[in-house]
Amino acid sequence: MKLAIKNMVCPRCVMAVKQELEKLEIPAVTVNIGEAELVKPATAVQLQQLNIRLQQIGFELLDNQKQQQVEKIKNLLIKKVQSGEIEEHFSISDFLSKALHKEYTYLSRLFSAVESVTVEQFFILQKTEKVKEWLVYDELNLSEISYRLGYSSVAHLSAQFKKVTGFNPSAFKKNGMHRKSIDDV
Structure with missing residues (x-):
């Protein structure tokens, strides 16, 4: 069982x-x-x-089967972000379709209906929390973080980070902001 x-x-x-x-x-x-x-x-x-x-x-x-499918999607995306090995041209749709053997349009609609957020937004939130983790622990510089999380540039990472948090990465680090736990994202 x-x-x-x-x-x-x-x-x-x-x-x-x-x-x-x-x-x-x-x-x-x-x-x-x-x-x-x-x-x-x-x-x-x-x-x-x-x-x-x-x-x-x-x-x-x-x-519920739908909830189980959404949880699989979340776990796959969390594992991908936590690996810190996201290619620059990473495709969420290809990744999920291959992993779950289902059409991405179905998975995307299901996820949005159950979670009230898109798959892409969830993925961005996960990446943002990973950036926060690396900034707090001072493990990598922004260029390394940008590369490891598949951003095309530090500017792209910084713009997305600011859109989500209201702070650029430097201000976040300087002000000693805090991370959310992964399951609260």
């Missing part, structure tokens, strides 16, 4: 879900970002208890 789980965005999320499954004595074959595969089907009571526990730590069981 596979469970789709909302808001899992990192290895720590995977660990937290594993711990909750263990506490409820629900054996899992695997737990990955966005899903858990159980050894055997869980009872309705177990699923209810699991959902309560998951909600307490910021997750949620998804039972």
